[in-house]
Amino acid sequence: AVEAIDLRIKPGGILSAVVTERAPAILWRHARGIDMLDQGGHRVASVTSREVRPELPLISGEGADLASEEALALFDAAGPILPRVRGLVRRGERRWDLVLDHGQRILLPETGATIALEAAIALDRAEDMLGRDISVVDLRDPQRPVLRLGIDARNTIRQARSLPLLGPDGRVLPEETKG
Numbered sequence: 001a002v003e004a005i006d007l008r009i010k011p012g013g014i015l016s017a018v019v020t021e022r023a024p025a026i027l028w029r030h031a032r033g034i035d036m037l038d039q040g041g042h043r044v045a046s047v048t049s050r051e052v053r054p055e056l057p058l059i060s061g062e063g064a065d066l067a068s069e070e071a072l073a074l075f076d077a078a079g080p081i082l083p084r085v086r087g088l089v090r091r092g093e094r095r096w097d098l099v100l101d102h103g104q105r106i107l108l109p110e111t112g113a114t115i116a117l118e119a120a121i122a123l124d125r126a127e128d129m130l131g132r133d134i135s136v137v138d139l140r141d142p143q144r145p146v147l148r149l150g151i152d153a154r155n156t157i158r159q160a161r162s163l164p165l166l167g168p169d170g171r172v173l174p175e176e177t178k179g
Helices: 065-077 079-084 113-127 151-160
Strands: 002-010 014-021 026-030 033-037 043-047 058-060 085-091 095-100 105-107 134-138 146-149
Touching: 026 065, 033 065, 058 065, 065 079, 065 085, 065 095, 065 113, 079 085, 079 113, 095 113, 146 151
Parallel strands: 026 058, 058 085, 105 134
Antiparallel strands: 002 014, 026 033, 033 043, 085 095, 095 105, 134 146
16 A cells, blocks of 8 residues: 655654555455555555445456556546446456446457547447447457347347347247237
8 A cells, every 4th residue: 555655864863754655546346355456556455345435446357457557548538428337347358348337338359449439439429329229339349340239129120020029138038928
């Protein structure tokens, strides 16, 4: 929790110590609990739950602490949709998923994640993309963005095509439960 200590000897042989503490910037949820990290990813302290520091953004996943600077940049880029952001999940210690409320996710690429997120936000502003029944916005391949529809949108399409409806788990519903 200590960032720096300034030691000086004052006149009369008195030792003076000025301690600079690390400032918490982000919460990291991992297998052993939740830690507060500073901007550089250094551990500041542990907390018992997210509610202890709700103003701090949340990251999780293996290696998320090592990429905390990138995570903070992504939270900054998410400004227009920040009230909907629940956190970032590190995937394969190489890329991020931005988790939104209503179960939506934006899958970001390994490189250029901030640019991809800014493009998704621009598309949302122009087309209200995140206000629609979309569960996943997959931007991992910049040349081929993919949208995964939510269950209601998929059932609307299936109904129009006279196909069997899907249940919440994505499986086809038995005939007797339809309607």
